[in-house]
Amino acid sequence: MKIDLLNQIRQTNPVVLNISNFVTVQDVANGINAIGASPIMSEEIGETDEMVGISNAVALNLGAFSKPQVDHILAMGKAANAQHKPLVIDPVAVGAISYRKKVALDLMNQFQVDVIRGNAGEIAALADVAWDAKGIDAGSGNQDVVEVAKAAAKKQHCVVILSGETDIITDGQHVARVFNGTPLFQLHVGSGDMLSSIVGAFCAVSDGDYFEAAQTACLVFASIGQIVAEQLNEERPGTFAARLMDELHLASVADIEKIAQFD
Numbered sequence: 001m002k003i004d005l006l007n008q009i010r011q012t013n014p015v016v017l018n019i020s021n022f023v024t025v026q027d028v029a030n031g032i033n034a035i036g037a038s039p040i041m042s043e044e045i046g047e048t049d050e051m052v053g054i055s056n057a058v059a060l061n062l063g064a065f066s067k068p069q070v071d072h073i074l075a076m077g078k079a080a081n082a083q084h085k086p087l088v089i090d091p092v093a094v095g096a097i098s099y100r101k102k103v104a105l106d107l108m109n110q111f112q113v114d115v116i117r118g119n120a121g122e123i124a125a126l127a128d129v130a131w132d133a134k135g136i137d138a139g140s141g142n143q144d145v146v147e148v149a150k151a152a153a154k155k156q157h158c159v160v161i162l163s164g165e166t167d168i169i170t171d172g173q174h175v176a177r178v179f180n181g182t183p184l185f186q187l188h189v190g191s192g193d194m195l196s197s198i199v200g201a202f203c204a205v206s207d208g209d210y211f212e213a214a215q216t217a218c219l220v221f222a223s224i225g226q227i228v229a230e231q232l233n234e235e236r237p238g239t240f241a242a243r244l245m246d247e248l249h250l251a252s253v254a255d256i257e258k259i260a261q262f263d
């Protein structure tokens, strides 16, 4: 685990280009900004090549797309591949809505993603494993989540992050787990979206090792949430969200190293 990638983000301020969803766009932009990268959002297909050109990573969020946006997402994914920019996708609710799963798989057949970040319900759907997903949430299932993540990674030939109480990161062969975090993340809609785009920031400074970038992003994000939770003596979702932004900016590599739990 290369926690120092956090310092590289802060030193080099990489541009992370996002197609976001309208629900969480501001959280995602501020999360990227607070950790030390530079967010830019796009909603117009005509600017795609130029946008990708100025970016160091691309994050595609499938949270609330319409047909024209699917064309835009496709163009962005193809441009990221053509311009060799790291590409992350967040397949929101593909476990709950079959139409979303079809769109996500169609898209991923037409460009190659580097990292998929989803919860157990989403990753199980992409792996064609039975799971009871609930809307945007992970839902429940009794399959081994490590095997689920590995199956999805092998199918899509990329790194997969299956996030949750324990984050599982795999390239289909190797597996890393991050044990840090807090249930308070679940009380803030968009924690997952923020993580996916922050994975983009880590990929941007990773020299092409997206497995390591994905692990480190998960460790840093989950640990920062845990630091905030340990400072609150009650469940306060609003305070958590605000303090999460503060600590994304303030937390040092040493702060994270002190509490990091992974294998």
Ligand SMILES: Nc1ncnc2c1ncn2[C@@H]1O[C@H](COP(=O)(O)OP(=O)(O)OP(=O)(O)O)[C@@H](O)[C@H]1O
Residues within 6 Å of the ligand: 118, 119, 120, 136, 137, 138, 163, 164, 165, 166, 167, 180, 181, 182, 183, 185, 186, 188, 189, 190, 191, 192, 193, 195, 218, 221, 222
């Ligand atoms: N029960 C939990 N305990 C500790 N950390 C958690 C828990 N659930 C989620 N997390 C953390 O929350 C962050 C977001 O992951 P999550 O799996 O909740 O994404 P998501 O379901 O896509 O969220 P969203 O609804 O915001 O899109 C990750 O850093 C993950 O480690």
Ligand SMILES: Cc1ncsc1CCO
Residues within 6 Å of the ligand: 021, 023, 024, 063, 064, 092, 136, 189, 190, 193
């Ligand atoms: C609530 C919600 N609905 C579509 S996207 C989204 C935000 C979490 O991704």
Ligand SMILES: [Mg+2]
Residues within 6 Å of the ligand: 092, 093, 119, 136, 192, 193
């Ligand atoms: Mg999500």
